Amino acid sequence: MRVGIDVGGTNTDAVLLDGSAVLAGVKQPTSPDVTLGIVNALNTLGGQHPFDPADVSGVMIGTTHFINALIEARRLAPTAALRLGLPATASLPPLVGWPKPLVEALQARTYLAHGGHEFDGRHIAELDADEIRRHAADMAAHGVRSVAVSSVFSPINTDFERQAAAILEEELGGSVAISLSHEIGRIGLLERENATIINAALRELAQQITDALIGAVRDYGITAPVYLSQNDGTLMDIDYTRQYPVATFASGPTNSMRGAAALSGLGNCVVIDIGGTTSDIGVLNKGFPREATGEVTVAGVRTNFRMPDVLSIGIGGGSHVRSAGREVGPTSVGYQLTERALVFGGGEFTATDAAVALGYAAIGDPALVAGLDRDHARAALATVAAAITDAVERMRISAEPLPVVAVGGGSILLPDELPDLGEVHRPEHFEVANAIGAAIAQVSGEVDRVYAIPDGQRDRIVEEAKAEAVDKAVAAGANPGDVHVVDFDEVPLPYIPGNATRIRVKAVGELAMEALR
Amino acid sequence: MSDTPGTNTTATTGTARLAAADIADLARGAAILGTGGGGDPYIGQLMALEALEENGPVELVTPAALPDDAQILPVAMMGAPTVMIEKLPSVEQFVVAVDALGRYLGVTPTHIACMEAGGVNSTIPIVAAAQMGLPLLDGDFMGRAFPELQMVTATLFGIPATPMSITDDKGNAGIFTTVSNLWAERLARVVTVEMGAAAIVSLYPMRGHQAREAAVADTLSLCVRLGRAVREARAVHADPVAAVAQVLGGRLIHRGKVVDVVRRTTAGFARGEAKLAGLEANAGTTLALSFQNEHIIATRDGVVLATAPDLLICLDMDTGEPITTESLRFGHRIALVAAPCDARWQTPAGIELVGPRYFGYDLDPVRWDQVAL
Incomplete structure (x- = not known):
């Protein structure tokens, strides 16, 4: 049996799974106290379907604490933030473009030092150990408790970041956490560095939160390993979470999408999550959300770590209907649907009122919309369907037809079939889709690096990259017999001779859970 | 610009000021003139912002206002955009490049200029001008982006690219004197790679009377107006694509969704082709967009609609955000705008330098308004 728990900003979902069968599923308001929230979830699950804690083979938790x-x-x-790249890179020092309040909250200090690599692996400058020691002394004098280290082209050569980390550890002692940029982001110095600084700032909190989560699970009598959900829909263990808390940032939408897809029995599909004010649309490929290709802005900071590609549009159950139904949203009654919508005795015509007037859903008091113009209601839902169809079209990455899965309270707005897209799948249990998404997650390994490819060597290099990704997945806890490559991408870099090519490979596999027990 | 909001440079003095608050608009406008190439405008935008915040606004001078004996030293970044986002320049690199060339020539620069108004090279000279406290020419020598350094109007006027300086982040500087601008391109490209595939160059040193003749005038203020037009159109829910076409005096030639992108890197350049399945009025048609760093040729159902040197600009159909060739991908809904290039590119010499044949396509240029849509 597995337990999946998804701690959202508003609600905490939990499920008890046996294989793919949902034995119990609960949803309750998120508790401000981390431990209490987990204990409540486990108690409620046990109340719904009594289980022996010893029979649980893994607990998977998705959390929004860090973001x-x-x-x-x-x-x-x-x-x-320590950056290795001098004399290059000083034109844009670390934290450039950050919102000022966040810089202040970090009590951030930035340091530039010599080091870094060229695109072809040469050194920009040699590492200067004394320079780093001087910076370390200044960090210690200013009470720095976590350090982010970035080095130019560290995704190609990790040596300088590792060497700098060793020097910092020597000088600052083991209590100061060190985050290395090559382990967190991709090519694109500022974005990778930003993601690393964010990670560094969350390291203490990661220690506290994971201690609380583990404590709650152990108190319940479960001795099985605890894992956390990552942005890409795979799992990380507690040690990894303590080192890389940023990897949890988008686990909420990812778990929701993966859970919905699993409940529908679909690996490749579009998932539409329709809430009160917005609809989030994402695409799953072989069960994993497609990643955003460019930069992702988090709390006003540009980053490039792995995040799912989600398109949000301003249409939801609470969206205002105007112009005889030709316009729906983006304004909405939001969380006040139960006060302001017509079916709840309010005075505002919302998309939900249109659905109730046409008999698609029984919400509030249908009598209150009996007098609503049916043509306007039909027009409003047609507008919603057109906007959703349009957004789905934009998210498709190929001309292949993709099944559509609709979840969320606002999914009553959609018809059973959408023009051009076909049948709309509406899975059961979708109210706990997030927790299911957490519970069914696998583990992954990824390679993202720039290679210089000599003539005739491409196939060999691609095979090596794939083998490395598989090895990383196994090292992360995947069952070696089950790991396979789910994503491969090869992009030649212009202007650079020697066929410089960025290769990305991702391999995933089922957690080797029994082996760990 | 700060002193003359909503207008071009003032007719009386020929100057305006470029301030930090203008940079976001300028960078978006430069990405539009980049016609798919020109590098990541974000890095350039940040560097220009830092430089203006630290040193104060930069004076912009329209070419017509240059005295004969003005000494102009243009500055540019050369190299791979994919390297520039990783290995950022040093603080001194811009000034080192200008100083190296000035010292070699035995001149003191009076103005900084921009060679390429499209992409990252629209903002690099702002950094140099701000750091050196020098005025910046409101203009460039392409009126858009092109991939090679001889592809400038200055070449048409016989202005040599060299002596040129080339500098790296480490403080190395070199000077080239070459027999042609094409040789400058070849040699500088090799040295750029040796310098780590990103270098700052100062080249095409020229006097005021030469710049007056050769420059594409007022393109930096055009970038600001373009960026502002997109921003303001969006703010009032008007069509930003129409706003871009209007500012450039061009026209929308196709609306479509990307259904295929094929890329190949040959001789160091990102070549490829995107297919745009027509939407709305263009439904049922397919447009093939050929690119070589920049967009070069638009062909719809076998009919060539427009080619370089005119501008082929891909914009997000809804937001009007410019889309680079690197970020073209399936599902992107694109409005393709064709707009006139500087008239000198349409002369026989201009076409030889930057026409379709130079890029390896055996056809004559097709003007932005030549084909009935």
Whole structure:
């Protein structure tokens, strides 16, 4: 049996799974106390379907604690950013373009030092150990408790970041956490560095939160390993979470999409999550959300770590209907649907009122919309369907038809069939889709690096990259017999001779859970 | 610009000021003139912002206002955009490049200029001008982006690219004197790779009377107006694509969704072709967009609609955001705008330098308004 728990900003979902069968599923308001929230979830699950804690083979948790801490700029550690790249890169020092309140919340200090690599692996400058020691002394004097280290082209050569980390550890002692940029982001120095600084700022909180999560699970009598959900829909263990809290940032939408897809029995599909004000649309490929290709802005900071590609449009159950139904949204009654919508005795014509008037859903008091112009209601839902169809079209990455899965309270707005897209799948249990998404997750390994490819060597290099991704997945806990490559991408870099090519490979596999027990 | 909001440079003095608050508009406008190439405007935008915030606004001078004996030293970044986002320049690199060339020539620069108004090279000279406290020419020598350094109007006027300086982040500087601008391109490209595939160059040193003749005038203020037009159109829910076409005096030639992108890197350049399945009025048609760093040729159902040197600009159909060739991908809904290039590119010499045949396509240029849509 597995337990999946998804701690969202508003609600905490939990499920008990046996294989793919949902034995119990609960949803309750998120508790401000981390431990209490997990204990409540486990108790409620046990109440619904009594189970022996010893029979649980794994607990998978998705959490928004870390991204919320960043957005609210609270509980962040005093952080230093050390960049290796001098004499290059000084035109844009670390933290450039950051919102000022966040910089202050980090009590951030920035340091530039010599080092870094060229695109072809040559050194920009040699590492200067004394220079780093001087920076370390200044960090210590200013009470820095976490350090982000970035080095130019570290995704191609990791040596300088590792060497600098060793020197910092020597000087600052083991209590200062060190985050290395090559382990967090991709090519694109500022974005990778930003992601690393964010990670560094969350390291103390990661220690506290994971301790609380583990404590709650153990108190319940479960001795099985605990994992956390990552942005890409795979799992990481507790040690990894303590080192890479940023990897949890988008686990909410990812778990929701993966859960919905699993409940529908679909690996490749579009998932439409229709809420009160917005609809989020994402695409799953072989069960994993497609990743955003460009930069992702988090709390006003540009980053490039792995995030799902989600398109949000301003249409939801609470969207205002205007112009005889030709316009729906983006304004909405939001969370006040139960006060302001017509079916709840309010005075505002919402998309939900249109659905109730046409008999698609029984919400509130249908009598209150009996007098609504049916043509206007039909027009409003046609507008919704057209906008959703349009957004789905934009998210498709090929001309292949993709099944459509609709979840969320606002999914009553959609017809059973959409023009051009076909049948709309509406899975059961979708209210706990997030927790199911967490519970069914696998583990992954990824390679993202720039290679210089000599003539005739491409196939060999591609095979090596794939083998490395598989090895990383196994190292992360995947069952070796089950790991396979799910994503491969090869992009030649212009202007550079020697066939410089960026290769990305991702391999995933089922967790080797029994082996770990 | 700060002193003359909503207008071009003032007729009386020929100057305006470029301030930090203008940079976001300028960078978006430069990405539009980049016609798919020209590099990541974000890095250039940040560097220009930092430089203006630290040193104050930069004076912009329209070419017509240059005295004969003005000494102009243009500055540019040369190299791979994919390297520039990783290995950022040093603080001194811009000034080192200008100083190296000035010292070699035995001149003191009076103005900084921009060779390429499209992409990252629209903002690099702002950094140099701000750091050196020098005025910046409101203009460039392409009126758009092109991939090679001899592809400038200055070449048409016989202005040599060299002596040129080339500098790296480490403080190395070199000077080239070459027999042609094409040789400058070849040699500088090799040295750029040796310098780590990203270098700052100062080239095409020229006097005021030469710049007056050769420059494409007022393209930096055009970038600001373009960026502002997109922003303001969006703010009032008007069509930003129409706003871009209007500012450039061009026209919308196709609306379509990307259904295929084929890329290949040959001789160091990103070549390829995107297929845009027509939407709305263009439904049922397919447009093939050929690119070589920049967009070169638009062909709809076998009919060539427009080619370089005129501008072929891909914009997001809804937001009007410019789309680079690197970020073209399936599902992108694109409005393709064709707009006139500087008239000198349409002369026989201009066409030889930047026409379709130079890029390896055996056809004569087709003007932005030549084909009935």
